[in-house]
Amino acid sequence: MNIWNAIVVQWLPNLANAATAIGGVGILLAVFPLLQARKQRLRDAEQWYVERYWAIQDRIEVEVEDGRLVKRPTLKDIYDELRLCEDELDLRKNGFLTNPTWRIWSGSIRAIKEDGEKMSVLERADDMTLLRDHLLTGTDPMEVGRLRAVVRGLY
16 A cells, blocks of 8 residues: 555544644634633623712711711712613613623612602603613613623623
8 A cells, every 4th residue: 555545545534633623622712712801891891880889979978967877968979879870771781781790780770769869869850761661660671682692791
């Protein structure tokens, strides 16, 4: 048997299979950092909203009443907090808020219904339709399909 014939018949298919396997591993190794970068971008966006929340909370005046510290938010503080909730709902609606974060934030957003002062400000505001709708229905506003949510790293 000719040596070239032996290489073509016996070794070339094995080399092709090895090249295919190495190529597949290379693709997986290239995609993994891309998915991680997307998750980090989502976490950075979520962190910005957390910082915005604490900026509002730090701005609220604290007074002493009957020997206890009591927060006294102004109408602007309450409006800014409601506006933050509206923006968070918009972020979720467009598929840029992860499920674990949504589970935490949605409970805080729904708690607005229990706060008469915040509801009073919300009733007088002309905007914030997402917040109003969410408080009525309690549904997840995300309009992104499951496949896209998985690709974006929301799960």
